Amino acid sequence: xxxxxxxxxxxxxxxxxxxxxxxxxxxxxxxxxxxxxxxxxxxxxxxxxxxxxxxxxxxxxxxxxxxxxxxxxxxxxxxxxxxxxxxxxxxxxxxxxxxxxxxxxxxxxxxxxxxxxxxxxxxxxxxxxxxxxxxxxxxxxxxxxxxxxxxxxxxxxxxxxxxxxxxxxxxxxxxxxxxxxxxxxxxxxxxxxxxxxxxxxxxxxxxxxxxxxxxxxxxxxxxxxxxxxxxxxxxxxxxxxxxxxxxxxxxxxxxxxxxxxxxxxxxxxxxxxxxxxxxxxxxxxxxxxxxxxxxxxxxxxxxxxxxxxxxxxxxxx
Ligand code: C5P
Numbered sequence: 001x002x003x004x005x006x007x008x009x010x011x012x013x014x015x016x017x018x019x020x021x022x023x024x025x026x027x028x029x030x031x032x033x034x035x036x037x038x039x040x041x042x043x044x045x046x047x048x049x050x051x052x053x054x055x056x057x058x059x060x061x062x063x064x065x066x067x068x069x070x071x072x073x074x075x076x077x078x079x080x081x082x083x084x085x086x087x088x089x090x091x092x093x094x095x096x097x098x099x100x101x102x103x104x105x106x107x108x109x110x111x112x113x114x115x116x117x118x119x120x121x122x123x124x125x126x127x128x129x130x131x132x133x134x135x136x137x138x139x140x141x142x143x144x145x146x147x148x149x150x151x152x153x154x155x156x157x158x159x160x161x162x163x164x165x166x167x168x169x170x171x172x173x174x175x176x177x178x179x180x181x182x183x184x185x186x187x188x189x190x191x192x193x194x195x196x197x198x199x200x201x202x203x204x205x206x207x208x209x210x211x212x213x214x215x216x217x218x219x220x221x222x223x224x225x226x227x228x229x230x231x232x233x234x235x236x237x238x239x240x241x242x243x244x245x246x247x248x249x250x251x252x253x254x255x256x257x258x259x260x261x262x263x264x265x266x267x268x269x270x271x272x273x274x275x276x277x278x279x280x281x282x283x284x285x286x287x288x289x290x291x292x293x294x295x296x297x298x299x300x301x302x303x304x305x306x307x308x309x310x311x312x313x314x315x316x317x
Contacts, residue, residue, distance in 0.1 A: 014123050111147045193225070240278065
């Protein structure tokens, strides 16, 4: 058996799962401009794919996939910044070709960009044989965005602080199937936070909508501000609740994705059909992952030309 430290893949591919805030409580704004948060976050089986291989020199980035058109293939992309940051930290050149296949809507509240960055950190740790502990990768991720540390762990977790404190859940998350509704609107997270009123008056006046379901409580402090900054989203929300009868409808993170949770795939599919017959939005049903996605594929040489112990296959076709 080959030890991990001896394995030198020349190709690493891994899924970058969408994240869902089951609950999201926002606290006061800090001097650095960020708000404290307390969130139960879970990974979904809706995912982008990140494929990493050696480049002739520097960073190369190619983006494709259903939502790839709205993703920049340049140094502003979080995967590019993740690669630069990790190379700098490791004191090595940032030679990597990154192929990003996008399925997660961009600026949709599902953490697509953050997840791509998290997967890039995890994948490059393997490709470059760095053996950084996951906590160090998460610490680097926190410099890229507040959801990135969670996206390094990719395990159902309580996320606190500005997002840098990630406590993986010790108890299993119940089996949940999420109907996702994509309005095709990009909402800037910063804009939503700016509409958030965390004053004591608001806390005394407004009790956030809560949906207890299967032993977890769904709520989102950013829901009101997201609907406020985006009136078309607010109209869609009302239509889906009233005309399509979607139960427990929620805004995902800072929006614009809307979602509803079910405890079985049949009810979720029926709800998805009702949504499709009522509004012309993209939809999907995604399962909550009980832990990090398993299907990581590395290809390459170890010192003895053997496959590493946790490798499961070759590059996707
Ligand atoms: O870190 P991320 O890129 O996700 O944050 C986008 C914006 O959302 C930040 O620039 C900030 O305005 C706001 N934000 C915040 N408090 C957080 C996370 C994000 O105010 N904990």
